[in-house]
Amino acid sequence: MQKPLLVTDFLDRARRYYGDHEAVVATTGERFTYDEFGERADGFAAALAERGIEKGDRVGVLDPNTHYHLEAAYGAMQLGAVHTPLNYRLTPDDFEYILSDAGVDAVFADYEYAEKIEAVRDDVPTEVFVTNDADAVEGDWESFDEAIETDAGFERPEMAEDDVITINYTSGTTGDPKGVCRTHRTETLHAYLVALHLDISDDDVYLWTLPMFHVNGWGHIYAVTGMGAKHVCTRGIDAGGIFEAVAAEDVSYLCGAPTVLNLLVDYYGDHGDVPTTGDNDVRVATAGSAPPEAVIRAVEDDFGWYLSHVYGATETGPLITTSDARRFFDDGSSARFGVKKRQGIGFLGTEVRVVDEDGNDVPQDDATLGEIVVRGNQVMDRYWNKPEETEIAFSDRIEGYYHTGDLATVDSDGMIAIRDRKKDIIISGGENISTIELEDTLYEHDAVADAAVIPAPSDEWGETPKAFIVPASGDPEAPGTTEEEIVDFTREHLASYKVVRRVEFVESLPTTATGKVQKYELRQEEWDDEDRMVGEG
Known part of the structure; x- marks a missing residue:
């Protein structure tokens, strides 16, 4: 038989089986059963x-x-x-x-x-x-x-x-x-996949650090509810408050963009012996850009949490891949960092491909760039009142797949790794430069707390890499390093054509509410006097 997939089923199920069990811990201190x-x-x-x-x-x-x-x-x-x-x-x-x-x-x-x-x-x-x-x-x-x-x-x-x-x-x-x-169908099937791949069960205590507005909190308003687990609500991101809630409410699961993980790592480092768990083991899912290895190490080794790296976009559910493929690493091995920094493999029932300009799959050499395209039951139906944009999104390189705009490589295990946004890649003197590779390098510098690299106009090269850096000192006027030192640091670690040529120290980077750096704003400011947003490099 066929039963319609409806989002109302999630709360219906929770009320049927978990009606007298605690469902929500409110920010006011109130507690509600299902x-x-x-x-x-x-x-x-x-x-x-x-x-x-x-x-x-x-x-x-x-x-x-x-x-x-x-x-x-x-x-x-x-x-x-x-x-x-x-x-x-x-x-x-x-x-x-x-x-x-x-x-x-x-x-x-x-x-x-x-x-x-x-x-x-x-x-x-x-x-x-x-x-x-x-x-x-x-x-x-x-x-x-x-x-x-x-x-x-x-x-x-x-x-x-x-x-x-x-x-x-x-x-x-x-x-x-x-x-x-x-x-109803796309939301329901995505929630099923979230519950499965992120191991949600009825005894979970979920802390709302991820905005509920962001693709319905990655579908957790459905999955956590439908499984009969507990919601612990918040009013925004506060590192100290997150640690307090984890310990006080015995939180077992939360989500956070890499920027949120950075805040937690910094708070932990500044405040010494901070309790990081209650009675439950804690796992955390992160998405967006891959967190630096140092952050993954701190979360797992210092906090004692288990980290999963997932990936997707608003249009795709959002979640379509996971790096939590445990046959590819041992929990105690340093090899796990190389896997967890990747976006990983497709969710069940999800066809994730990396294709070239002609729509052909790129070789699994972890070097050839292509665009990530996806087909799955959790992918959006359409854009509201935008048929032309919908058509382009599903037909640019290959028909019938949503085109993410993310450029990636694929390794021999079929695991994808994003190297850049299609529109963010720097083409300098005919060479392609990955801003993600540059940012990863900058994060290794002790004086760098956060960084974003964009193409800046160059009369000589068409485009050249520019880094906006939030210094670890917190003061762009006294960053604890110099532009020359940053340039030399990238020169020591990267091929000469990839070196950052310009540096600007800033108090903060513009971000969306989900922690994504809005490079579009940085590019707009940088290219304000140009007649186009790309160089002819």
Whole structure:
């Protein structure tokens, strides 16, 4: 028989089997069982229905990983409304664009961020505005907790697994965000894969360090819920708070971009004997760029955590590969670092390829660059109202595969390793230079805390590598090193044509809320006086 795959099944299952078990630890200190969590989600669904929200309407959720996000998401989805999570680090202008582009009908916003929506409410189609603290928000906002006390009921509409149920906006590293449409089917199958490949079980205690807005928290709002595990909520990233929560709540699992891991490593180094576990062993999943070997070593050897490196994009679920292939390394061996820095092998049911310009697979020599393309049940349905961009995304080099824009090599075991973004590669004097290789080298310098390398315009070479460096001293005016020393350091470790030619010390690098460095912003500033964003090298 065939049963429709619906995201509502995840909370239904948790309520059926784990109703009286703790489901959510709120940032306020409140604790909710799955029965209580479900009742609050039901209340929000009824409140939305009272206000005219129906199947297919878009409901925005702007929230920093509190229990309200979980309740608002499931409340909306029980009506067949489209959960549209919003990045809380965006500006009012960004929200005006997204709310208008998606045609958002109702929005829940945390009190700390509601003013950004209030600033543009007269310019967007949204008509229903709900917050978790109406007294703390200027303007006409309804209270979430009061709204869910309604006596009105609601009926779930008939839903099909191919109905769009979430729209996740890209992080905007290359211009205006695009709305990534995901269906009940894609969300469900991705959550199954997450539960399997990241070993989620009903006795897990999951700490929300990863933003829930980011592709529904990598699908963890579904997988953790459906397995009947426990959510521990947060209000953003605080290294000391993460260690405290891990110990106090016996956290067993969390996720974090390499930048988050760096914060934890630095905090641990600065504060000495910090408890890193409670009663449970801890595992951590990281994604984005590969963390440096020194960070992996600190997380595993100093914290005692087990690290998995996964990879994907907003358009792909996100997760499509994992480096957690234990037949390729021994846990205690230094060889594990070489594997864990790679993006790895494809998830079950996921076809991940690295292809050349003609759509042919590159040789498994770990040297030939190609673009990562993917085909799988977790890949997006389409971009919202952008058919041309959708067509290009699925047909550039090879028909029927989503094209990630990431350039990678493949080793003899079939494990991929990203070497660069297609648009970030530096072509200097006809030579291709990997910015990732340069950044990895810079991380080995004691005076470097963070680094991003981009192509800078060069009259001689067309493009030349420039490094933006956050010094370990924290002070770009007193970085503890010099531009000349940095240049010489790269010359000592790399081929001469790969050497960094320009260096700028900065307080911080522009990043998305998920920790990705926005090289697009750095390139824009660097190429501001040029008539194009690439050199003719």
